[in-house]
Amino acid sequence: MELRSFSEVTAAYDVIFFDSYGVLKNSGGVLKGVPDLLLRLTQAKKDLYVITNDASKAPERMAQSFSHPVEGELIPASQIISSGLLAADFLAAQVAAKKPNGRAAYLGKPSSAYYVESAGLEAIPLAEWNDSEDPDAIVLLDDEGFDWFRDINHALNIIRRSLSPVVIGNADLLYPTKDGFALAVGSLANMLQPIAQKTFYRFGKPDAMMFVYALQAMRSARPGTKNHKVLMVGDTLHTDILGARMAGLDTVLVLSGNTLAAQAELQIQSTGIVPTYVCPDILS
């Protein structure tokens, strides 16, 4: 496994898709040096997008976190493609289109309600759902903001009796924290599904729809750009790299997040998910 410098690798590409967590930021916030890097890439006429399994807050709020102290916003909200957006599109087409002002019960922080409301539905924390009537959708958006024991069991009982769609706004199974790892909402969904005996509607990488959605947004702005001029940068083989390969893109695995340098070679060998390049991080 040959390690490459990120600045050298990017030279051949016009558009760069970044995963967020483990690439641009970590549990301590945006990595030092990242705003300057994004500024340099923008000045070099590269278009930058963020492709993230995150339904915990609106793209506008994510965009703010990548601002440059002097130059301001470097990646506009319209270039931040979150799994929450796909979930919101689903809710709009499959729920709100049939029942405007319908009501969805959700699990997640209050800021994740954005994705329910932007679909045209009323967002009610699942803990507060006490109706005999079922909600029009059950939406799992984030692992924080609720009492797991009480609310996961409550969700189970609503899901078992209801035919309303169950939407998972983030397919991730775990995420790195400063102490190690924490279970993401995709793991909660995996626990519920065999017991709930319902098929869930899951959104997020490695599903290639994330990349197709981003490629469509990119082509509106830069018509005619070929897939081989687009590079996906991620820290996780089975989401970022797998999904981007499915969509036909070249990929960079960085070793600054989920994949540790000591285990990268072995994980590539044992999964067969081979990135085009491996870089220590994006600042190299």
Added chain:
Amino acid sequence: MELRSFSEVTAAYDVIFFDSYGVLKNSGGVLKGVPDLLLRLTQAKKDLYVITNDASKAPERMAQSFSHPVEGELIPASQIISSGLLAADFLAAQVAAKKPNGRAAYLGKPSSAYYVESAGLEAIPLAEWNDSEDPDAIVLLDDEGFDWFRDINHALNIIRRSLSPVVIGNADLLYPTKDGFALAVGSLANMLQPIAQKTFYRFGKPDAMMFVYALQAMRSARPGTKNHKVLMVGDTLHTDILGARMAGLDTVLVLSGNTLAAQAELQIQSTGIVPTYVCPDILS
């Protein structure tokens, strides 16, 4: 599907194995009429055992709950075979035998610590495990008695870095409550395992060891009894009935717990787990 009367079915058997929850008791406690039934069966010279996926309290405490108001204890603790006992045997042979007075971190109510302590280990609630050193075993015993978000994530990080065995004292995935269902500790284990990337040591039905263990206990008391004189009574196809069939026993499915009368026929057809008899409940 022909429904049979339980009293008629039992006539041909000398030994009866009962599942506990959904058969002898429910979320409201021991079913009215059960102590009298157990007394009659005992007077008819039948040996009674309880085979339960329960590691939440000691067999002695379970035995008390089945007492007759006049006649006292009807099923002695030695005839209550819980999945916790198998977990305790494992901990004794595989942990305490190598390291007497070792320390195990556990998830569950304080009363479930019995199964760790009876193996000769010190039982420490996982929330209180703050050592840099790893525990000698991690033991998941019950779904209550701890903060799910904090302690399941804490367990994940201990399990990922440790080579100590992870023991699941109850393989059940869910259990009925007065409001519907709740996730049992087996579901928590299923969520953790693919992320923890360790193989767990799971105990409980449908594993046939539960039945082999009970048959051994039964034969010490009643040597020479053949398997075909033993009847297992349970409310769940994929634990009670599957496991008992694996062990070569005849079975009764009762419709007083997990399996609803309206769905019994369909579930039997769709799983292929066919009980010898179906009865509405044990009081019929």
Added chain:
Amino acid sequence: MELRSFSEVTAAYDVIFFDSYGVLKNSGGVLKGVPDLLLRLTQAKKDLYVITNDASKAPERMAQSFSHPVEGELIPASQIISSGLLAADFLAAQVAAKKPNGRAAYLGKPSSAYYVESAGLEAIPLAEWNDSEDPDAIVLLDDEGFDWFRDINHALNIIRRSLSPVVIGNADLLYPTKDGFALAVGSLANMLQPIAQKTFYRFGKPDAMMFVYALQAMRSARPGTKNHKVLMVGDTLHTDILGARMAGLDTVLVLSGNTLAAQAELQIQSTGIVPTYVCPDILS
């Protein structure tokens, strides 16, 4: 569950996506009456597409089978979106782009080699791969055309030692035959994957990419058509209906294929995959 007439349901839509097997045809060939129906729909200015998990032959050959005896071809090859096309796109972008004239070993009938060759690779039946060198891709396209025992085991050993991508051209698990059902290539892939310990690149419904690809083709021909004017018709809940809902489309479940009339209601209840409409078949 209210049964609707297909002709009445289609009135509100401009574009109709059809699954092939179980909808337009069965093991006896194209259903009697289907060519006339397709002709009427075309005359009513509806655009027709076929969305099929089939990598056994080229779209041109599929198009021929839907021809009208008098009017000729009713659905042009360019409107037949097969899972094989997505596999071919992947092979072109991820294999042939890096290594023109690379060689892929495939499992399937000779006619399925089309999808390897159209990607710019040489297609070699896996049974004939005897090189010490590994193929540039291993491609599973169909369940027929090879000796299962010999060639599946041969595939296993090539996959275990190689880092070349393993591509599954059809995600289906089974298909109806005149005698019952047969295992499709997706089932062979599911058997191999845990043993091969590689992640496979799978294409086909329910992956929403099939639908996104079809919607892009449709919009080139009919710009500005909204998703709510598109109707997907399929016989299988967990591929056709699930995938189309993920892509935001309305759906019809027909009872002429995988889903039997007697079980439709139950399967909808137990999976939570709810179609917009249910019709006996497309000829009603």
Added chain:
Amino acid sequence: MELRSFSEVTAAYDVIFFDSYGVLKNSGGVLKGVPDLLLRLTQAKKDLYVITNDASKAPERMAQSFSHPVEGELIPASQIISSGLLAADFLAAQVAAKKPNGRAAYLGKPSSAYYVESAGLEAIPLAEWNDSEDPDAIVLLDDEGFDWFRDINHALNIIRRSLSPVVIGNADLLYPTKDGFALAVGSLANMLQPIAQKTFYRFGKPDAMMFVYALQAMRSARPGTKNHKVLMVGDTLHTDILGARMAGLDTVLVLSGNTLAAQAELQIQSTGIVPTYVCPDILS
């Protein structure tokens, strides 16, 4: 990971349980030196048992293969515990006891029919089952002796329509061959089960019943022997070592079969299945 000499490790034990394939023999037959080793262990008053996931031939035939050229049989058939024996016990108790002279359709070599016949049932190769009536059991015993494409699909259709039990006589997923690996009958069962939508009755390691059965046989011959005087020797972590630990036994992992020396440490770390000892092979 410290490598130990097998002869030194065995000193502390009275009874030795051996896995067969990868320990005593490989694809070339019984390993050179093994008969002499077994003779020495017998002379040292150790009791020897074979615990094998193998339902391809009768224990008597297996016993012959371990004979010493001069001294004759070293491990009597009664000390060879195969997964086929447990399957036969199940068939006897759950099928033949209700319907003497019942008929079972089986997949496997003709020699594997032994396990059906010894249960008191007529064994009919599945390929020859053409009755409208269903067999009394469907039994998967071996991966050889039949046409995979024709007979696996035939089995699928019988299983889907029947309520007769489906019995898997060998839980192994793969086995080493001289060219690499081959899929074992457990993999065929895993492919069929989700499509057949029936629960199968599976026998073999890692299920602890294999070990409990062997311990019962051992205690009839050598009453009072404690578990800590029994040593299990195997080449596979997730069958031999996991199952024996579940049963409370000490274990040796040997590196002469499924587990390669270069990967042993990593596999132990990544599964958490830790053997008591690791030896290069049993001849060291």
